[in-house]
Amino acid sequence: MKKFDVRRKRLSPVLKKILLVMKLTTFILMISMLHVSATVYSQATKLSLNLREVTIKEVLQEIESMSKFRFIYQNEEVDLNKKINASFKNEVIENILNKIFEGENIDYSITATSLILIKPDLKTGRSRQWRDNETYQPKMISGSVTDSGGQxxxxxxxxVKGTTQGTVTNSDGEYSLPNVSGNDVLVFSFVGMVTEEFSCPEGNVLNVTLQPDDLQVEEVVVTALGLKRQEKSLGYGVSKVGEEEISSASGASVLNSIQGKVAGLEMNSSQGGLGSSNRVVLRGNSSITGNNQPLYIVDGVPINNSTIEESVGVWDRKDFGSSAMDINPDDIESITVLKGPNAAALYGSRAQNGAIVITTKSKGAKDGIGVEFSTTNMFDMITEQSLPKFQNQYGQGRYVNNVATYDLINGSTSWGPKMEGQTFESWSGFQDNLKYAPHPDNVKDFFETGLRTTNTLSFSKSGANGFTRVSYTNLYAKGTLPNNDQNRHNLFIKSQVDLAQWLRLDAKANFITQRIDGGTWLGEATSNTIYGLFMLPRNVDLNELKKFNYQKTPNDPFTGTQMNPYWTTDYDELINKKNRFLGYAKLDFDISSKFSGFVRAGTDYSNHIVEERYNRGHKQLSTGRWIMNQYNTIETNLDALFTYSQRFVDLSMNANIGGNIRYEYSDKSFNQGDEVINEGFWNVQSFLTKSASYNYYKKQVNSLYGTINLGYRDYLYFDASFRNDWSSTLPKDNRSYFYPAFSLAFLANELINTEKINLLKLRLGYAKVGNDTDPYRLATTFGINPLINHNGIPLMDVAEIPGVRDLKPELTTSIESGVELKAFQNRLLLDFNYYWQSTENQILETPVSPATGYKAKLINAGEVRNSGIEIALGGVPVRGNGLEWETTFTFAKNTTEIVELSEGIENQVLSNLENLAGGIQIVAETGKNGYGKIFGKPLKVNGQYQLTTQNTFRTGVDPVELGNFNPDAVIGWLNNFSYKRFSLKFLVSGKIGGDILNATKAELSDAGVTKNTLDYREGGIVVEGVDSQGNPITANMNAQNYWAGLADYGEPWVVDATNISLKEASLAYTFKMSPNAFIRSVRFSVNAYNLLFLYRDKEARDIDPNQTWGVGNGQGYSLYNMPSASSYGFALNVKF
Known part of the structure; x- marks a missing residue:
């Protein structure tokens, strides 16, 4: 149960443990950095092999898999197909190679981390590097190496062919090779590219273009538990977004970099100002009342992605951001999206909705010391496309009868007469008279030009024994709302060091501190700046609003619940502060060529303080109020994994077994003061009335898991995994739950003798995943309620929902199949996926009789099924003459079916908007496409308007289904054009189908401020319909009554949410640098994000359908959201 205590707590034992972990991690990192100095790797490395009847090539591949050695050779000069026996124990590499090539007349040369094998000159018995000086005329050859697109x-x-003499291109693709003779041949080789040979040029410059070797499909991706796997061996769908795509996306968070690029991923953004949350869903909503967002993993360690939303009912809500947005994009190397249970089953219950796996950068682009600086500067602007369409003909006032007689009265509506420059009493009291004239830009001019500037400086050092990377990033942002600022500091340290031949230490520490001032509440909250701004009568001048001490007059425009928007930005202070630590320490050990493993401890700790300051004079809190909520959260993961690998002639096997202990702790302290005594001193002692509370929860999950991966002749792969969790939040009899997963991948191209098909993979998978519940739901809880007291002493009250002792875990079963094709040298790419999944034993709240003293009870019931397809189609339509066009189109369609709820219940309310548009409910209802239905009052019943004899619309109409907020399909189209050193990218993304309640337009139409309300201003309208008995009736309405009547119905405001937008665009140039220059690389780009809508339904052109109201399950409506901004700017990256 939840614990409440009004006393202030000292530092808890849990927090002391956190500080200890942070200190230990920092100490380990310092020790790691001291050990990064290079040693002679070949002498320090001893290997053990036990291989029989294998080729020399297989022996070399085994050495590469268990060490840092890499082999460079020419197939025609070195016979690698000879079969040998290789049995060695703790031998250095020189001894192993001498034995392998015994009698083969092979010479080799060893560098710190690689080998170059050559065949001696048969005439002299020596390698060419020892040729006589008479035929050797040395000179320096330099140049650049680019890909087919000029990058x-x-x-x-x-x-130099036939020798050990060579070099490697730098980060700018340039090289210099001394002592090359005129008769030499230069060999250029690179992973994934066709090896090319060129004769020594007559001059000193040789520039080379390498073409992709599309027969190589050995791309490696990071899968569950951080295991790296060859993508071709996976029997389930994954998507990977690389560093370049992440850096070119100049959105407000790292999540913006994957939007539109991953088939099956849907993302909406909350709009409460800087730092607001994003809602990400993979393959539809599977839980009715639980969390539907994926699990986030950073460097193999799960992190907390909770969102803090302060709310008082459905109307007063503030979004203080989700935790995944704290991750610095400049520190990310790649993002892998595991879309469903098949891919993410090993992560356990929280991964039933998939997982987003983030891998951070490790070392620099070269051995030795590297320095990198990058800056990104984006300017945010509110444009007309995101604002309501306001009318500018009629001003403040109302109708006084049905024949268009107007009155200038006290009120916030714009139903007065035409604005023709008449004079009227100043509503502010600062002037005797004002011109009754329109101010067409009084909304747009309120917003400011925002700025987001991100500066990152990183240092890296790499050597034979490890690496260290340290980076510091500062993000400063000024929002489009006045006094909305964000400042974030991010210190990132990552290090790896070889402690011994068989032991490696890997550690990371990431310190994040952030402060956000300002922002806005959501919905019809009095302090919602957008609410007060949009409702302004069309004759109100912004300059008058800035004079806060205006007097009350008969023409006061703020007679409703809204406030002067300048007051909410200047005198309602929202302060959002966060300190966070992410870190881990990991020991990798390679006992032999077959046995390896790791042990790891990772933690995610955050201290989050949300402070609200309401000055005296606030419309609802006239005596002032101060609120401080402080949240401490900690998640610690202790895990270990042991791996056994074995390769036979036709069969490869990899088996893993491991376990995890996950501990979660969270506490919240609440302090509130009312009736300010000492203005300007924001603490509880400055207020007459005080209240406080404290609560916390703990949770632990213990897990065991294992996998086995089998490969047959490199064309058939079978994976099996299992996991068993024991959760502290479930009753003893149901605490343990087991779930397996299986997948199969078949590479048909290995059996097809054609060069046109590079990869043709068929895959099939099955998985089952369990999910537990929140803490303290097994027993009925009591808590101290500061809002009720006896003689000033707070009383305890009972929870609204009683405990349930027989709760069971939710279970999700998933089946997945797909086809992956790469053809015509990767000029054509296709990835198709079909999935079906069912989530049973939903943990639901069902209403009970008020006579019980409770609001609802918990039950296990219901089944939700999701099925759909995902398609990624792409390729390289143009490649040649330095020009390349790479394109990818993604398409995903999901269908959600509510198979059943609990007995006797046909729907579950996701969001109840009883005072909006006549009463709106977002529900989950049994049947196909039952999740996310929008219910409200229809404008017509049986084709007839429902009217009254008082010339108004009848309100007593039963609600019906008006739409569904889920899109029919989600699409994305990514394009990358490159020409020599230029690159141009753009992304188009969109949603097809789905509906959204444009509640903003309904409210503004009621107030008469939007263009649509110009209809019927002069003369009114005659509406024909029926009364409550079905008898024909006619109603004569003026414009104000007509639009106010429509605003009380849901149907007119539920609109098509289909939209297609130009989401990203980037033009970049990479400067050519001298090979020996101090600056190794310079890249400059101009970027744009959220540029414009290419298509929106005409009834939704005053909102952004991709915005969400928080991150919960009750989506599908827009109510005074912060307008979305378009961003334009530039970025510079310099490497030294």
């Missing part, structure tokens, strides 16, 4: 290729090996 530089770093890390290309350049070798």
């Amino acid at each position: 530089p290729l770093p890390g290309v090996t350049v070798v």
Whole structure:
């Protein structure tokens, strides 16, 4: 049960443990950095092999898999198909190679981390590097190596054929190779590219373009538990977004970098100002009342992605951001999206909705010391496309009868007469008279030009024994709302060091501190700046609003619940502060070539303080109020994994077994003061009335899991995994739950003798995942309620929902199949996926009789099924002459079916908006497409308007289904054009189908401020319909009554949410640098984000259908959301 205590707590034992973990992690990192100095790797490394009847090539591959050695050779010069026996124990590499090539007349040369094998000159018995000086005329050859699109290729090996003499291109793709004779041949080789040979040029410059070797499909992706796997061996669908795509997306958070690029991913953004949350859903909503967002993993360690939303009912809500947005995009190397239970089952219950796996950068682009600086500067602007369409003909006032007689009265509506420059009493009291004239830009001019500037400086050091990377990032942002600012500091340290031949230490520490001032509440909250701004009568001048001490007059425009928007930005202070630590320490051990493993401890700790300051004079809190909520959250993961690998002639096997202990702790302290005594001193002692509370929860999940991966002749792969969880939040008899997963991948291209098909993979998977519940739901709880007291002493009250002792875990079963094709040298790419999944034993709240003293009870019931397809179609339509066009189109369609709820219940309310548009409910209802239905009052019944004899619309109409907030399909189209050193990218993303309640337009139409209300202003309208008995009736309405009547119905405001937008665009240029220059690389780009809508339904052109109202399950409506901004700016990256 939840614990409440009004006393202030000292630092808890849990927080002391957190501080200890942070200190230990920092100490380990410092020790790691001291050990990064290079040693002679070949002498320090001892290997053990036990291979029989294998080729020399297989032996070399085994050595590469268990060490840092890499082999460079020419197939025609080195016979690698000879079969040998290789049995060695703790031998250095020189001894192993001498034995392998015994009698083969092979010479080799060893560098710190690689080998170059050559065949001696048969005539002299010596390698060519020892030829007589008479035929050797040395000179320096330099140049650059690029890909087919003209982009530089770093890390290309350049070798004089037949010798050990060579070099590697730098980060700008440039090289210099001394002592090359006129008769030499240079060999250029790079992973994923066709190896090319060129004769020594007559001059000193040789520029080379390498073409992709599309027969190589060995791309590696990070899968569950941080395990790296060859993508071709996976029997389930994954999507990967690389560093370049992440850096080119100049959105407000790292999540913006994957929007529109991953089939099956839907993202909406909350709009409460800087730092607001994003809602991400993979393959539809599977839980009715639980969390539907994926699990986030950073460097193999799960992190907390909770969202803090302060709310008082459905109307007063503030979004203080989700935790995944704290991750710095400049520190990310790649993002892998595991879309469903098949891919993410090993992560356990929280991954039933998939997982987003983030891998951070490790070392620099070269060995030794590297320095990198990057800056991104974006300007945010509110444009007309995101604002309501306001009318500018009629001002403040109302109708006084049905024949268009107007009155200038006290009120916030714009139903007065035409604005023709008449004079009227100033509503502010500062002037005797004002001109009754329109102010067409009184909304747009309120917003400011926002700024987001991000500066990152990183240092890296790499050597034979490890690496260290340290980066510091500062993000400063000024929002489009006045006094809305964000400042975030991010210190990132990551290090890896070889402690011994068989032992490696890997550690990371990420310190984040952030402060956000300002922002806005959501909905019809009095302090919602947008609510007060949009409702302004069309004759109100912004300059008058800035004079806060205006007097009350008969023409006061703020007679409703809204406030002067300048007051909410200047005198309602929202302060959002966060300190966070993410870190881990990991020991990897390689006992032998077959046995390896790791042990790891990771933690995610955050201290989050949300402070609200309401000055004296607030419309609802006239005597002032101060609120401080402080949240401490900690998640600690202790895990271990042991791996056994074995390769036979036709069969490869990899088995893992491991376990995890996950501990979660969270507490919240609440302090509130009312009736200010000492203005300007924001603490509880400055207020007459005080209240406080404290609550916390703890949770632990213990897990065991294992996998086995089998490969047959490199064309058939079978994976099996299991996991068993024991959750502290479930009753003893149901605490343990087991779930398996299986997948199969078949590479048909290995059996097809054609060069046109590079990869043709068929895959099939099955998985089952369990999910527990929140803490303290097994027993009925009591707590101290500061809002009720006896003689000033707070009383305890009972929870609204009684405990349930027989709760069971939710269970999700998933089946997935797909086809992946790469053809015509990767000029054509296709990835198709079909999935079906069912989530049973939903943990639901069902209403009970008020006579019980409770609001609802918990039950296990219901089944939700999701099925759909995902398609990624792409390729390279143009490649040649330095020009390349790479394109990818993604399409995903999901259908959600509510198979059943609890007995006797046909729907579950996700969001109840009883005072909006006559009463709106967002529900989950049994049947196909039953999740996310929008119910409200229809405008017509049986084709007839429902009227009264008082010339108004009848309100007593039963609600019906008006739409569904889920889109029919989600699409994305990513394009990348490159020409020599230029690159141009753009992303188009969109949603097809789905509906949204444009509640903003309904409210503004009631107030008469939007263009649509110009209809019927002069003369009114005659509406024909029926009365409550079905008898024909006619109603004569003026415009004000007509639009006010429509605003009380849901049907006119539920609109098509289909939209297609130009989401990203970037034009970049990479400067050519001298190979020996101090500056190794310079890249400059101009970027734009959220540019414009290419298509929106005409009834939704005053809102952004991609915005959400918080991150919960009750989506599908827009109510005074912060207008979305378009961003334009530039970025600069310099490497030294």
